[in-house]
Amino acid sequence: MLLPKFDYYDPETVEEACGLLTELGGQTKLLAGGTDLIVNMKRRTVLPDHVVSLSKIESLTALDASNGTVRIGACVTAGEIAESEAVRQDFAALAAGAAGLGSPLIRNLATIGGNLVTARPAADTPAPLLVYNAHVVLKNGAGERTVSIGEFFAGPGETVIGEQEILTEIILEKPQGRTGAGHLKLGVRNALEISLVNVAAFLRLDQGVIAEARVAMGSVAPTPILSPGAGTVLKGEKPSESLFSRAAEAAASDSRPIDDFRASAAYKRAMVETLTRRALAAAYGNALKE
Numbered sequence: 001m002l003l004p005k006f007d008y009y010d011p012e013t014v015e016e017a018c019g020l021l022t023e024l025g026g027q028t029k030l031l032a033g034g035t036d037l038i039v040n041m042k043r044r045t046v047l048p049d050h051v052v053s054l055s056k057i058e059s060l061t062a063l064d065a066s067n068g069t070v071r072i073g074a075c076v077t078a079g080e081i082a083e084s085e086a087v088r089q090d091f092a093a094l095a096a097g098a099a100g101l102g103s104p105l106i107r108n109l110a111t112i113g114g115n116l117v118t119a120r121p122a123a124d125t126p127a128p129l130l131v132y133n134a135h136v137v138l139k140n141g142a143g144e145r146t147v148s149i150g151e152f153f154a155g156p157g158e159t160v161i162g163e164q165e166i167l168t169e170i171i172l173e174k175p176q177g178r179t180g181a182g183h184l185k186l187g188v189r190n191a192l193e194i195s196l197v198n199v200a201a202f203l204r205l206d207q208g209v210i211a212e213a214r215v216a217m218g219s220v221a222p223t224p225i226l227s228p229g230a231g232t233v234l235k236g237e238k239p240s241e242s243l244f245s246r247a248a249e250a251a252a253s254d255s256r257p258i259d260d261f262r263a264s265a266a267y268k269r270a271m272v273e274t275l276t277r278r279a280l281a282a283a284y285g286n287a288l289k290e
């Protein structure tokens with residue numbers, strides 16, 4: 001399938017790219033790994049006049065860990081995140097989410113920035129970023145702003161990013177104390193599969209009690225969401241199988257899945273419960289390691 005015609009630009013700095021977005025106007029698309037954009041252009045569902053590639057902007061490909069903060073450039077690929085020692089060590093749920101995205105071929109191209117901006121409810125990196133309280137940096141010609149990942153998604157395929165903004169990096173603060181996280185994805189196949197349901201869980205323990213807990217889920221609401229109910233059930237309690245079961249029930253009741261060609265809403269809700277229970281058990285197991 002041939003691509004439609006468009007003008008191509010490949011700036012070398014974020015500032016230059018921001019300038020192009022301002023100058024070229026509405027019919028312009030940023031190109032990162034192209035695993036969504038190029039597919040959509042071939043299908044003729046997206047027809048930009050101008051395509052601004054991010055591939056020559058070195059700063060967007062950096063993954064830096066220092067002073068307890070990990071900064072992941074928007075153009076770091078899912079494959080690089082899955083392999084990164086800094087991410088695997090302190091953000092295991094994100095490494096797992098990235099490792100389960102698509103196939104090796106897709107992971108070598110698909111960027112974390114593209115995965116977030118595409119805003120598919122079933123995407124694999126948002127739930128882990130939600131449980132780690134990540135932030136994203138958005139830049140345009142006038143300056144930059146930092147937005148919490150919980151406020152970034154606005155609906156299926158929609159985010160708060162402005163037309164002339166570029167997502168430049170994702171910021172993660174290293175969890176302090178005895179913490180652990182887990183991530184699970186359920187699909188119909190074991191590989192190259194969009195999630196039917198995905199769940200990430202994070203726990204921080206203080207003297208054997210859960211001091212902080214977050215459960216996030218994908219593919220069961222218009223955007224990836226945190227489960228307030230699970231957090232409330234878990235906080236201040238001693239970890240146990242029955243506690244994790246009650247938190248999993250709360251997560252299932254916070255989910256808002258729909259019936260579609262891939263599975264019924266009832267099945268997805270049941271799977272939220274199962275995956276949450278298992279992700280919490282994994283998070284607890286990881287918190288006890290060290």
Ligand SMILES: Cc1cc2nc3c(=O)[nH]c(=O)nc-3n(C[C@H](O)[C@H](O)[C@H](O)COP(=O)(O)OP(=O)(O)OC[C@H]3O[C@@H](n4cnc5c(N)ncnc54)[C@H](O)[C@@H]3O)c2cc1C
Pocket residue numbers: 029030031032033034035036037038039054074075100101102103106109110111112113114115116117118122123124125161165166167168192193194195
């Ligand atoms: C066969 C196949 C399997 C897949 N499997 C999965 C899967 O299992 N899990 C999953 O989550 N996804 C999956 N995907 C979806 C896809 O790979 C991801 O959404 C990918 O991460 C998008 O990133 P990209 O770099 O390819 O973005 P692109 O396609 O380059 O861009 C996507 C959109 O984001 C915008 N954009 C990109 N970067 C930026 C930025 N820095 N700032 C502002 N806007 C930006 C672009 O303008 C475009 O609108 C699959 C795709 C395919 C083709």
